[in-house]
Amino acid sequence: MTRYQRLATLLAQRIEQGLYQAGERLPSVRSLSAEHGVSISTVQQAYSLLEEKQLIAAQPRSGYFVARQGVTPPLPPITRPVQRPVEITQWDAVMDLLTARLDADVLPLGSGTPNIDASTLKPLWKIIGRLAHQQDPRLLNYDNLYGVPELREQIARLMIDSGCRTTADDIVVTTGCHEALSVSIRATCQPGDIIAVESPAFHGTMQILRGFGIRVIEIPTDPQSGISLEALELAFEQWPIKAVVVVPNCNNPLGFIMPAARKQALLTLAQRFDAAIIEDDVYGELAFDYPRPITIKSLDIDGRVLLCSSFSKTLAPGLRVGWVAPGRYFDRVLHMKYISTGSTATQTQMAVAAFIRQGHYQPHLRRMRHYYQRNLETFTCRVRHHFPCGICVTRPQGGFLIWVELPEPFDAYRLNENLRRSGIQIAVGSLFSAAGKYRNCLRLSYAHAFTDKTERALAILGTALKKAVLSCSSLVERSQHQEREEGRASLKEND
Amino acid sequence: MTRYQRLATLLAQRIEQGLYQAGERLPSVRSLSAEHGVSISTVQQAYSLLEEKQLIAAQPRSGYFVARQGVTPPLPPITRPVQRPVEITQWDAVMDLLTARLDADVLPLGSGTPNIDASTLKPLWKIIGRLAHQQDPRLLNYDNLYGVPELREQIARLMIDSGCRTTADDIVVTTGCHEALSVSIRATCQPGDIIAVESPAFHGTMQILRGFGIRVIEIPTDPQSGISLEALELAFEQWPIKAVVVVPNCNNPLGFIMPAARKQALLTLAQRFDAAIIEDDVYGELAFDYPRPITIKSLDIDGRVLLCSSFSKTLAPGLRVGWVAPGRYFDRVLHMKYISTGSTATQTQMAVAAFIRQGHYQPHLRRMRHYYQRNLETFTCRVRHHFPCGICVTRPQGGFLIWVELPEPFDAYRLNENLRRSGIQIAVGSLFSAAGKYRNCLRLSYAHAFTDKTERALAILGTALKKAVLSCSSLVERSQHQEREEGRASLKEND
Numbered sequence: 007m008t009r010y011q012r013l014a015t016l017l018a019q020r021i022e023q024g025l026y027q028a029g030e031r032l033p034s035v036r037s038l039s040a041e042h043g044v045s046i047s048t049v050q051q052a053y054s055l056l057e058e059k060q061l062i063a064a065q066p067r068s069g070y071f072v073a074r075q076g077v078t079p080p081l082p083p084i085t086r087p088v089q090r091p092v093e094i095t096q097w098d099a100v101m102d103l104l105t106a107r108l109d110a111d112v113l114p115l116g117s118g119t120p121n122i123d124a125s126t127l128k129p130l131w132k133i134i135g136r137l138a139h140q141q142d143p144r145l146l147n148y149d150n151l152y153g154v155p156e157l158r159e160q161i162a163r164l165m166i167d168s169g170c171r172t173t174a175d176d177i178v179v180t181t182g183c184h185e186a187l188s189v190s191i192r193a194t195c196q197p198g199d200i201i202a203v204e205s206p207a208f209h210g211t212m213q214i215l216r217g218f219g220i221r222v223i224e225i226p227t228d229p230q231s232g233i234s235l236e237a238l239e240l241a242f243e244q245w246p247i248k249a250v251v252v253v254p255n256c257n258n259p260l261g262f263i264m265p266a267a268r269k270q271a272l273l274t275l276a277q278r279f280d281a282a283i284i285e286d287d288v289y290g291e292l293a294f295d296y297p298r299p300i301t302i303k304s305l306d307i308d309g310r311v312l313l314c315s316s317f318s319k320t321l322a323p324g325l326r327v328g329w330v331a332p333g334r335y336f337d338r339v340l341h342m343k344y345i346s347t348g349s350t351a352t353q354t355q356m357a358v359a360a361f362i363r364q365g366h367y368q369p370h371l372r373r374m375r376h377y378y379q380r381n382l383e384t385f386t387c388r389v390r391h392h393f394p395c396g397i398c399v400t401r402p403q404g405g406f407l408i409w410v411e412l413p414e415p416f417d418a419y420r421l422n423e424n425l426r427r428s429g430i431q432i433a434v435g436s437l438f439s440a441a442g443k444y445r446n447c448l449r450l451s452y453a454h455a456f457t458d459k460t461e462r463a464l465a466i467l468g469t470a471l472k473k474a475v476l477s478c479s480s481l482v483e484r485s486q487h488q489e490r491e492e493g494r495a496s497l498k499e500n501d
Numbered sequence: 502m503t504r505y506q507r508l509a510t511l512l513a514q515r516i517e518q519g520l521y522q523a524g525e526r527l528p529s530v531r532s533l534s535a536e537h538g539v540s541i542s543t544v545q546q547a548y549s550l551l552e553e554k555q556l557i558a559a560q561p562r563s564g565y566f567v568a569r570q571g572v573t574p575p576l577p578p579i580t581r582p583v584q585r586p587v588e589i590t591q592w593d594a595v596m597d598l599l600t601a602r603l604d605a606d607v608l609p610l611g612s613g614t615p616n617i618d619a620s621t622l623k624p625l626w627k628i629i630g631r632l633a634h635q636q637d638p639r640l641l642n643y644d645n646l647y648g649v650p651e652l653r654e655q656i657a658r659l660m661i662d663s664g665c666r667t668t669a670d671d672i673v674v675t676t677g678c679h680e681a682l683s684v685s686i687r688a689t690c691q692p693g694d695i696i697a698v699e700s701p702a703f704h705g706t707m708q709i710l711r712g713f714g715i716r717v718i719e720i721p722t723d724p725q726s727g728i729s730l731e732a733l734e735l736a737f738e739q740w741p742i743k744a745v746v747v748v749p750n751c752n753n754p755l756g757f758i759m760p761a762a763r764k765q766a767l768l769t770l771a772q773r774f775d776a777a778i779i780e781d782d783v784y785g786e787l788a789f790d791y792p793r794p795i796t797i798k799s800l801d802i803d804g805r806v807l808l809c810s811s812f813s814k815t816l817a818p819g820l821r822v823g824w825v826a827p828g829r830y831f832d833r834v835l836h837m838k839y840i841s842t843g844s845t846a847t848q849t850q851m852a853v854a855a856f857i858r859q860g861h862y863q864p865h866l867r868r869m870r871h872y873y874q875r876n877l878e879t880f881t882c883r884v885r886h887h888f889p890c891g892i893c894v895t896r897p898q899g900g901f902l903i904w905v906e907l908p909e910p911f912d913a914y915r916l917n918e919n920l921r922r923s924g925i926q927i928a929v930g931s932l933f934s935a936a937g938k939y940r941n942c943l944r945l946s947y948a949h950a951f952t953d954k955t956e957r958a959l960a961i962l963g964t965a966l967k968k969a970v971l972s973c974s975s976l977v978e979r980s981q982h983q984e985r986e987e988g989r990a991s992l993k994e995n996d
């Protein structure tokens with residue numbers, strides 16, 4: 007046994023004996039080195055070994071912590087939304103979310119913005135600078151309506167990784183995935199039509215549907231395998247559903263990747279009921295496992311899948327460069343694109359095309375996949391430490407969003423208001439439901455570097471959740487008590 | 502009398518005597534200098550004097566031509582569209598227009614793209630380069646939904662020139678004027694509603710209305726004073742019109758500026774019938790006269806005017822930076838903006854804001870106003886020379902678009918197809934009517950430098966128009982003849 011293995015064993019024993027409690031911070035490398043008369047690097051090797059064994063977890067700039075074992079919070083159960091078409095509201099809450107992400111004094115834990123600090127993104131600045139230097143008049147002029155040809159070619163090439171044999175001519179560039187979704191929905195549906203969505207579903211999509219006067223039917227969704235095909239089939243039989251909107255890869259907010267067989271089954275179902283599938287793949291390239299998962303679009307044989315995506319999550323949202331591969335709806339999508347914004351800004355398209363062509367994109371993606379995966383580990387470890395028992399947490403397979411479910415009468419809306427005084431913002435679950443469900447849920451982001459501020463925020467959030475859970479159970483008990491009382495009363499009445 | 506004045510008088514006499522015919526090219530400066538034994542600069546001074554007197558016109562790179570006097574083509578009469586709500590079609594023809602403007606082999610005389618070659622635009626490149634160099638992370642991140650505050654402040658300041666007391670908080674930045682129009686229409690109307698428009702009207706607006714299932718009632722419009730208030734009042738009395746879309750300043754395609762009193766009268770009418778006014782001011786800053794004309798928005802007292810504009814015509818369309826000042830519809834516009842594209846691309850907004858702040862915008866505007874006005878002179882002179890009698894031509898008060906009307910059965914659609922073989926493209930008049938009227942009209946642009954290519958194109962176009970006018974009159978004669986014959990036949994039947 008080497009020196010560092012011996013030290014690791016010793017530390018493991020102490021953890022087992024409860025000398026270092028779960029969630030507790032371990033001694034610093036420097037102090038252990040002094041205590042045991044070993045070198046700094048020996049301590050570091052010992053810690054690395056324990057980390058590999060998942061006994062402890064490292065947190066950048068904070069040190070090492072004892073991992074909570076056996077207390078991985080359970081996954082949320084499959085969701086149970088209202089089983090009929092409803093109108094969407096919640097716009098005020100969406101505005102709150104959008105405003106908070108720009109307030110420098112607020113830690114936007116609920117925001118869906120990616121990390122844009124990576125050094126692998128730096129070449130983009132150089133490219134933009136060079137484009138300006140070259141003064142190519144194309145940058146100032148109206149682009150063609152489809153988008154810059156170079157960019158469409160690069161996008162078609164990227165889509166090969168998801169199993170698609172798309173060409174540049176199958177693609178329409180859009181102002182972000184927002185516009186891609188917006189034109190796809192309008193190309194496939196009329197006001198008053200019904201669309202089926204996962205439940206919970208991305209609030210942007212919900213607002214788009216609302217804006218066009220589309221009714222929504224929310225389908226139960228499993229946090230590991232995605233939309234319930236059984237429930238969807240039932241809905242298809244009951245309602246004239248025109249299209250299904252899904253985020254099958256690294257779902258927002260649940261984080262799952264739909265297994266390939268279920269993707270095929272969903273497509274078959276859509277074929278049977280002649281519905282379009284609007285597939286939002288905006289996080290697909292951020293799946294932790296490589297190669298990336300396939301899209302439903304890759305299985306499509308009759309052009310009914312409209313694939314929507316953007317570089318907002320993989321590169322930078324401020325570029326507003328997205329795209330749609332609309333299959334048989336191409337002409338209608340093009341028309342909708344024209345009336346929505348005309349052609350797309352040229353310069354950012356050219357910049358992204360050059361970034362990919364020059365080989366910067368794949369290394370950046372690789373870096374971000376690893377970065378988010380590591381962040382998730384730290385984040386989950388600290389969530390386990392700070393959050394109370396009795397909550398459920400998703401296990402994302404990619405992206406940078408996590409979903410937390412609390413016992414039923416809990417009100418995330420009120421929590422968000424209270425937290426704001428501490429400069430913390432979360433995404434309230436009800437944003438993700440047309441019918442205002444999921445008030446007991448919240449979405450958190452681990453996109454950004456885990457700092458002392460994050461640690462403090464999770465601690466404050468944890469305390470609030472513990473209080474909430476306590477009062478919830480008392481609420482539950484009270485209401486159960488009340489029911490029993492009422493039961494007795496009614497029994498008496500029946501006497 | 503100086504030497505050059507003597508020469509000028511001599512030349513004027515020759516023109517009067519018909520030695521140099523209207524439209525003919527005058528001798529080159531060099532040859533006149535040799536002929537009369539005077540210096541080059543003397544000849545140039547003589548020509549300048551004749552130009553001032555509008556006896557001759559200079560054409561860059563082609564020399565001087567005898568002006569056609571007394572043959573200024575008449576203005577088109579007030580338009581007479583169908584007086585009921587109709588559905589919009591014409592999408593194929595719009596696509597043709599959009600495609601042609603990007604074909605390097607085609608001279609896009611019908612396109613609405615501005616000139617982007619001016620040296621006063623150059624600082625924009627430097628600014629973009631500098632922004633990239635500074636690596637401000639705001640450029641990569643989601644902007645706030647309203648738009649970059651610096652830009653909104655600059656826009657509010659610009660709007661003072663049009664008489665508006667708008668603040669940054671009244672403005673929502675959009676992806677071009679297209680999106681501004683699109684969200685304004687959706688914020689004020691539902692599918693199935695009726696909107697009144699000028700006739701002819703910008704084809705983009707027509708397509709937006711079509712895309713949202715809005716019905717359109719086209720109002721007769723005068724090529725000098727704009728939409729007929731009498732006809733609009735009648736329409737208001739007959740139909741539940743929700744909004745009026747107008748381009749009152751440097752109208753596309755007619756080029757008029759609506760007199761201020763008529764703007765006020767239009768607003769009063771909208772108040773009386775409680776309709777919104779969607780005012781498209783995208784060419785307003787390109788009015789030839791300074792100071793620029795007021796907007797209807799500047800007269801608005803109850804927030805019913807939604808002012809839409811962009812930097813597409815004044816700076817560069819590829820930037821896709823526009824805005825809307827939506828008055829009382831602010832919240833609905835913001836929601837529609839969110840579901841259309843989310844936030845607007847950050848970088849181009851920052852670039853435009855810096856361009857204005859650093860004082861580059863006003864000199865550029867001044868330059869472009871003069872440039873377009875001079876181009877219009879040359880263009881009109883050559884149109885007079887090449888085009889046949891019997892046509893009407895507008896007299897734009899700003900912008901860079903001219904409208905030509907031919908006798909009724911003339912088919913600009915077929916003409917466009919034929920011209921394409923010669924590498925020339927025009928905008929067919931029927932694009933500007935929901936009911937497909939104005940097939941006998943065409944729109945031409947004088948935005949770009951008048952070159953030999955333009956001269957050749959106008960010559961080819963003129964020849965085609967002459968032929969068309971001839972066959973039109975024969976067509977008219979023939980159909981009149983036919984009517985007479987039929988009249989006689991029916992008389993016989995009645996015998």
Ligand SMILES: Cc1ncc(COP(=O)(O)O)c(C=O)c1O
Pocket residue numbers: 118181182183184185208210253258286288315316317318319323327328842843
């Ligand atoms: C699932 C999903 N789709 C689409 C979008 C919008 O992407 P973009 O910023 O490219 O419009 C988001 C971003 O929040 C998202 O989470």
Ligand SMILES: Cc1ncc(COP(=O)(O)O)c(C=O)c1O
Pocket residue numbers: 347348613676677678679680703705748753781783810811812813814818822823
């Ligand atoms: C009258 C009018 N409004 C709006 C637009 C669209 O402007 P933008 O390119 O900013 O979307 C145009 C451009 O063709 C136009 O002529």
